[in-house]
Amino acid sequence: MIHTSPNRNLHQILGTTTPEEIDTRVQGSDRYILMVVIMLLSFGSLAVYSSIAFFAQNNDTSALEMISRHLVKIGIAVVVILLGSKVNYHTIAKLSRPFMVVSLLMLVMVLVFGEEQFGAKRWLSIGGFGFQPSTVAAVSLIIHVSVLLTEKQEYIKDFQRAFMPIMIWVFITCALIGVEDFSTAGLLMGICLILMFVGRISVVQLGTMVLLAVFGGFLLINQSATRQDRIEQYLGQIKQIETERLLDGTGRQAQQAHIAIAQGEITGVGIGKSTQRDFLPTPYNDFIFAIIAEEYGLLGATTLIALFVFLLIRGVAFVARNAEDYLGTLLALGCTLYLCLYGFVNAAVASGLFPVTGLPMPFVSYGGTNLLFAGAVVGLLLNISKHKKDRRPLFYA
Numbered sequence: 001m002i003h004t005s006p007n008r009n010l011h012q013i014l015g016t017t018t019p020e021e022i023d024t025r026v027q028g029s030d031r032y033i034l035m036v037v038i039m040l041l042s043f044g045s046l047a048v049y050s051s052i053a054f055f056a057q058n059n060d061t062s063a064l065e066m067i068s069r070h071l072v073k074i075g076i077a078v079v080v081i082l083l084g085s086k087v088n089y090h091t092i093a094k095l096s097r098p099f100m101v102v103s104l105l106m107l108v109m110v111l112v113f114g115e116e117q118f119g120a121k122r123w124l125s126i127g128g129f130g131f132q133p134s135t136v137a138a139v140s141l142i143i144h145v146s147v148l149l150t151e152k153q154e155y156i157k158d159f160q161r162a163f164m165p166i167m168i169w170v171f172i173t174c175a176l177i178g179v180e181d182f183s184t185a186g187l188l189m190g191i192c193l194i195l196m197f198v199g200r201i202s203v204v205q206l207g208t209m210v211l212l213a214v215f216g217g218f219l220l221i222n223q224s225a226t227r228q229d230r231i232e233q234y235l236g237q238i239k240q241i242e243t244e245r246l247l248d249g250t251g252r253q254a255q256q257a258h259i260a261i262a263q264g265e266i267t268g269v270g271i272g273k274s275t276q277r278d279f280l281p282t283p284y285n286d287f288i289f290a291i292i293a294e295e296y297g298l299l300g301a302t303t304l305i306a307l308f309v310f311l312l313i314r315g316v317a318f319v320a321r322n323a324e325d326y327l328g329t330l331l332a333l334g335c336t337l338y339l340c341l342y343g344f345v346n347a348a349v350a351s352g353l354f355p356v357t358g359l360p361m362p363f364v365s366y367g368g369t370n371l372l373f374a375g376a377v378v379g380l381l382l383n384i385s386k387h388k389k390d391r392r393p394l395f396y397a
Contacts, residue, residue, distance in 0.1 A: 029085050030319055030385035036311045037081070037363055037378055041074055043304060044288070044364035050272045051283040051291045052366065066366075073368050077375035084379015085386070089331055092380060096147045099140040100169065106133035107176040114180070122180050122358075131369040134177045134184045139373050141173045142338055143380075145192050146330035149199035153326065156200045163205045166196065171212070178220045183357030185220070187345060189213050191337045195330055231355055256280050257290035257350045261301070268297030284366040286358055289350040301347075304364070308343040312336060315381060324387040335381045339374060 049067045106124060110133045115123040123130050145166060152162040170192045178185030193213075196206060221231065260276035263269060274294045277283040283291050293301040315336025323329045339362050346361035348354040360367050362374040 028386065029382035030314065032314050033311065033319070033378065033381060033385065034081075036307050036314070040304075040307055040363035041077075043292070043307075044361075044366075045071065045074065046271065047288055047292050047295070047364060048284050048366045050274055050295060051277045051280075051288065070366055073371050077363075077371045080372060080375035081379045081382070084376050085382035087379070087383060089328060089380055089383050089387075092143065093147045093150075093327060093331070096140065096144040100137075100144045100173070103133065103137035103140040104173065104176065107137055107173070109133070111176070111179060132181075134181045135369045135373050137173050137177060138184060138188045139338070139377060141169065141188060142191060142195070142334035143331065144169060145195050146327060146334055149195060149201075149330055150325075150327040153200070157202050159202075159205065163201060166201070167209055170209075171216070174213075175216065178216070181358065182217075182220050183345070183359050186217065187341055187359065191334060191341065194337060195334055198333060199330060253281060253287065254349075254352055254356055257287045258352055260287075260290040260294040261351060264294040264297040264301070266297050266299060268293075268295045268300055271295055285360055286346070286356075286365070287350050288361055288365045289347045292364075293350070305344075305347060308340050312340040315340070319381060319385045322388045323384050328384045328387060332381055332384045335377045335384075338377055 045067070048070055049063065052063050052066045110122065110124045113124065115125055115130065122132050122134060124133050148166050148169070149156070152158075152166075156162045170189065174185040174189050174192075177188065193206060193209065196209075197203075256276050256279045260274065260280070263276070269275075272295070274283075274291050276294055277291055280287045280290065289301065289304070292304055296303075315332060320329045320332035320336065323332055342359055343361050343364070345354060345357065345359050346365070349357050349359070360370045362370065365371075
């Protein structure tokens with residue numbers, strides 16, 4: 001059974017009050033989060049339409065057809081957001097274990113039957129519908145870890161009863177994802193560590209988990225020549241952009257993204273006037289931030305980052321902190337980190353701060369699975385925001 005009343009010490013850590021000092025009430029969803037999502041979707045639609053023209057031409061399709069498919073997916077994502085905001089998050093939490101079992105089965109299936117794209121097996125096709133199981137597993141794990149941390153609060157420092165069961169779920173999921181999608185596995189591990197820290201897992205136990213995660217990361221990097229090349233390219237591009245590297249294609253994606261950002265300067269070259277979209281292999285997805293920086297300049301890129309920063313503050317400082325119970329706090333924190341860290345990493349990759357990864361920018365990049373599940377996460381976040389605490393004391397002196 002999921003406990004809805006958190007421990008008093010935990011509320012002191014979070015700066016909240018105890019159930020004896022509050023009452024709860026159902027209110028409307030957080031309109032500011034919804035506004036930010038709508039702005040991101042609008043921003044993304046313009047950027048995707050601008051960046052797919054050259055790609056569509058080389059793949060025997062039209063930009064209009066691709067943007068039409070993208071708009072349909074946005075419509076589905078909006079429906080998912082609205083429906084998700086209506087489903088009580090406690091109901092979703094009760095299904096976390098079945099979600100995890102199905103997710104792990106799909107991760108095994110993609111390793112065996114997955115479709116290879118851009119040198120990695122990340123896609124699974126069922127009934128003609130293709131999707132990325134890693135995205136499904138990431139959202140499922142965040143929910144399940146939040147549920148487990150809530151259930152085990154009474155003995156949260158116990159290594160065998162609390163830490164081990166959570167760690168097993170986290171490591172199995174991240175290991176299966178990391179075989180073909182190291183960046184998603186690494187980001188998911190980081191989110192789980194933050195949740196476990198907030199959930200009062202022992203610092204010593206967390207330190208052990210970090211060491212195991214680093215060791216596992218080295219193993220995953222060493223078993224992939226592509227990952228080793230990307231790290232070498234990243235270390236090389238920190239020093240300088242070399243003409244030889246541009247000519248032989250080494251680090252081409254990152255360097256073309258840097259050129260796009262540089263050309264944008266302060267105000268950008270103008271909507272639809274990007275030139276680097278013709279040179280970047282996936283300008284509509286992994287490097288969408290570079291196209292935005294080129295066309296809208298520093299002002300546009302800063303505005304986009306500011307939207308994610310606002311979403312982070314709103315999700316953590318308002319929704320998570322004011323959730324009616326501890327489960328809501330952890331779920332809101334996990335959902336917010338999932339959305340914002342993906343956005344920050346995508347921008348960091350395009351800017352050369354991180355090595356090249358395959359992480360999309362939520363609600364901005366072109367895509368189906370990531371757009372659908374980002375919508376599901378926002379719907380869950382909006383539902384949590386409905387159930388707020390009333391900080392008026394129950395009894396007045």
